[in-house]
Amino acid sequence: MTNRNIASLVLVILAGIALWMLPAHVRGDNRLFAMNGTLLPALAIALILALSLLDLIFGLLSSARSGANKRTPGPDDVRLSGASLYGLALVTVAGGLFAFALPWAGYLPASFALVLVLMIGTGGRSPVILLSVAVAAVIVLFLGLRYGLGVHLQIWPDLAGLVA
Numbered sequence: 001m002t003n004r005n006i007a008s009l010v011l012v013i014l015a016g017i018a019l020w021m022l023p024a025h026v027r028g029d030n031r032l033f034a035m036n037g038t039l040l041p042a043l044a045i046a047l048i049l050a051l052s053l054l055d056l057i058f059g060l061l062s063s064a065r066s067g068a069n070k071r072t073p074g075p076d077d078v079r080l081s082g083a084s085l086y087g088l089a090l091v092t093v094a095g096g097l098f099a100f101a102l103p104w105a106g107y108l109p110a111s112f113a114l115v116l117v118l119m120i121g122t123g124g125r126s127p128v129i130l131l132s133v134a135v136a137a138v139i140v141l142f143l144g145l146r147y148g149l150g151v152h153l154q155i156w157p158d159l160a161g162l163v164a
Helices: 003-021 039-066 082-105 107-121 127-148 159-163
Strands: none
Touching: 003 039, 003 082, 082 107, 107 127
16 A cells, blocks of 8 residues: 555545534534535535545556556655644644534634634744734634524533533
8 A cells, every 4th residue: 555545545535534423513404405505514524434445446446457566655645744644633623522522622722722722833933922822713613603604602611511
């Protein structure tokens, strides 16, 4: 297997897990062909899954037909460096933690923490820039989800559910 095949396999596995673990409040009541914005996350993940699976299948078929040395990187091969593995791990862990935190923390705090973690993880250092970009990004994303796509998310933590 080439690095590209391994990367496609990792994407297939991660997209499958994400599709399986997609929170119910994001899925909604998805009636087929209805104008429902909550269907978009599931469709996007399903598209990533399908395209990654196609890339994996075609990559395995072409490497099986070529008969060339499997260790020699080809022109379409992807180099996995330490930085790309760090980025993949950062996004995967941060996204997973976001998915687990979203139901009990609410959209605004969980999204704010996600944006901050990603920006700090990729080298952001100025607190003023970090906070201003995080606040602006979360507000723009919330307004786009709520009024652009009609997705109703829990904004703040459900304190009544925590006390009861």
